Amino acid sequence: MFNIETYKDRRQRLKERMKDGILLFLGNNESPMNYPANVYPFRQDSTFLYFWGLDQPALAAVIDLDQDKEIIFGDDFSVDDIVWMGPQPKLHDLCAQVGVQTVKSSADLANFIFRALQKGRPIHFLPPYRHDNMIKLQEILGIRADYLKNYVSVPFIKAVVELRSVKSEEEIIEIEKALDITYQIHLEAMKLIRPGLKEYEISGVLKGKAMSLGGSLSFPMIFSVHGEILHNPHQLNLMEKGQLVVLDCGGEAPSHYAGDITRTLPVSGKFSEEQKAVYQAVLSAQTAAIEMIQPGIRFRDVHLEAAKVLTLGLKELGLMKGNIDDAVQAGAHALFFPHGLGHMMGLDVHDMEDLGEEYVGYDEHTKRSSQFGLANLRLARELKSGFVVTVEPGIYFIPQLIDLWQQEQKFKDFINYDKLESYRHFGGIRIEDDVLVTENGCRILGKLIPKRIEGIEAIMQK
The missing domain is CATH 3.90.230.10 (Creatinase/methionine aminopeptidase superfamily)
Structure with missing residues (x-):
């Protein structure tokens, strides 16, 4: 993880390249090898890492361009999880390290997107490459998984490519x-x-x-x-x-x-x-x-x-x-x-x-x-x-x-x-x-x- 200013600056430069609506980022989830508790080594989505810096599963984030808000959606690990994993930092504390103060439950993402769609606001998303994220987008956007590629945001893609191409x-x-x-x-x-x-x-x-x-x-x-x-x-x-x-x-x-x-x-x-x-x-x-x-x-x-x-x-x-x-x-x-x-x-x-x-x-x-x-x-x-x-x-x-x-x-x-x-x-x-x-x-x-x-x-x- 880089310092807090790096992630704040990256998101600010992204905002300057986009006009309006909501930028939706889906992090990756853990992927089972042969049963749910036996998983492949976790690898976070690279664009999520670039802008948000958080290297753990089951996270999502949005940038509300119209209201200039940044929100990370996720949940703290339960006591049952900690029994197997040991002590884990609070999500709110991790988010503060990358300059994000608003943290909401994973369950709130669908409602957030639903309300935005009701108001006719554009939802910008990138091409998904994992099937679980395709299913999630299908659920929250109402677009069939096999049609998602027709609705990805080209301006969002171009803005991300422009920023990530030039290495600091x-x-x-x-x-x-x-x-x-x-x-x-x-x-x-x-x-x-x-x-x-x-x-x-x-x-x-x-x-x-x-x-x-x-x-x-x-x-x-x-x-x-x-x-x-x-x-x-x-x-x-x-x-x-x-x-x-x-x-x-x-x-x-x-x-x-x-x-x-x-x-x-x-x-x-x-x-x-x-x-x-x-x-x-x-x-x-x-x-x-x-x-x-x-x-x-x-x-x-x-x-x-x-x-x-x-x-x-x-x-x-x-x-x-x-x-x-x-x-x-x-x-x-x-x-x-x-x-x-x-x-x-x-x-x-x-x-x-x-x-x-x-x-x-x-x-x-x-x-x-x-x-x-x-x-x-x-x-x-x-x-x-x-x-x-x-x-x-x-x-x-x-x-x-x-x-x-x-x-x-x-x-x-x-x-x-x-x-x-x-x-x-x-x-x-x-x-x-x-x-x-x-x-x-x-x-x-x-x-x-x-x-x-x-x-x-x-x-x-x-």
């Missing part, structure tokens, strides 16, 4: 804390990886490492020798000599700010010459992309520059041919690089994705492409000082995609399909860092996790 100095400190955890996870992986182990033997230790440092993971860890599967959730493979393993993970600080770093490592501790060549193409693309980042530049242009550098590397390997600019414009490179260069990061690892990528990563000046690969770019709009973005180019050899394109002879003027057979079992390489856009350029956040070939090999062979 105190937020950057929290992201750095998350990256301290991430740093330790990645260094531990470099020390432990070796042939003959199952992936889960490493990933289990890495998850425990995050917890041992007082944090957690900001998203389910990707750890796989099948790096060509972009978000591979399985960690059952045996790691063998000559393979590459992709580790994409991030620590989450106790404040819930996220880190997100990817490294690709040789299982045997040393890259082959073929692996070095592909790896260097990815690293060159990432370096070029980071060097471009500054306020005023569109992230789509950074993505396309990274794609050109990747294409040049693939051409030097004999896997692509022809004019590089033409190949990227046509989308031929997407056979090897089918995802976007990066995304916003903050309280969410894909920051504010619940509010809609069309508002977070795009705007009225930047529309999403329909081209394969480029369509997956989560962030395309102009960068501003204070944005935190990931930069994560990659090269992947996806057998099913290669077979499909080869069968269709797609982009045959740019792709040497006859050279690809020997790469069918190569896997994939991704390199990712988290970057803060500054007033005059950018800087990479967190301690430097080795990403140059010689640095990785030096640690892994100790």
Whole structure:
């Protein structure tokens, strides 16, 4: 929790961007795994955290723009709860710490909204992503859960995105804390990886490492020798000599700010010459992309520059041919690089994705492409000082995609399909860092996790 003035200032700036009506915020509830008393670890809604700072379940809040009132709805824990949980602070005392004096029972929320609706007052709410909150909105607003998306408040979304996109100095400190955890996870992986182990033997230790440092993971860890599967959730493979393993993970600080770093490592501790060549193409693309980042530049242009550098590397390997600019414009490179260069990061690892990528990563000046690969770019709009973005180019050899394109002879003027057979079992390489856009350029956040070939090999062979 930040200091009281931080939350008061955030809510005040939000009020200045909205005209009238009521802003409704729903916090998250606990979610049972298999019966009510056995729950998943609680995670508060990030927008609720941003404006209200209270990290406990079963809360809601409103800002009455017309009467300039702020109210938090919730209940104190009962004696029965305290028997199991121990002493708990009073909700009124917690609310005072974030500058809110009016606290009402959870049961009062429905009546508050009902009276406002009777008077014809607009109720602004954000897109719900949890089904229990969809049901609650259905009950208090009278809108069927499956129609809620048609009634969300676009002005409210845009105002929240505008505020949360630009990170303050105190937020950057929290992201750095998350990256301290991430740093330790990645260094531990470099020390432990070796042939003959199952992936889960490493990933289990890495998850425990995050917890041992007082944090957690900001998203389910990707750890796989099948790096060509972009978000591979399985960690059952045996790691063998000559393979590459992709580790994409991030620590989450106790404040819930996220880190997100990817490294690709040789299982045997040393890259082959073929692996070095592909790896260097990815690293060159990432370096070029980071060097471009500054306020005023569109992230789509950074993505396309990274794609050109990747294409040049693939051409030097004999896997692509022809004019590089033409190949990227046509989308031929997407056979090897089918995802976007990066995304916003903050309280969410894909920051504010619940509010809609069309508002977070795009705007009225930047529309999403329909081209394969480029369509997956989560962030395309102009960068501003204070944005935190990931930069994560990659090269992947996806057998099913290669077979499909080869069968269709797609982009045959740019792709040497006859050279690809020997790469069918190569896997994939991704390199990712988290970057803060500054007033005059950018800087990479967190301690430097080795990403140059010689640095990785030096640690892994100790």
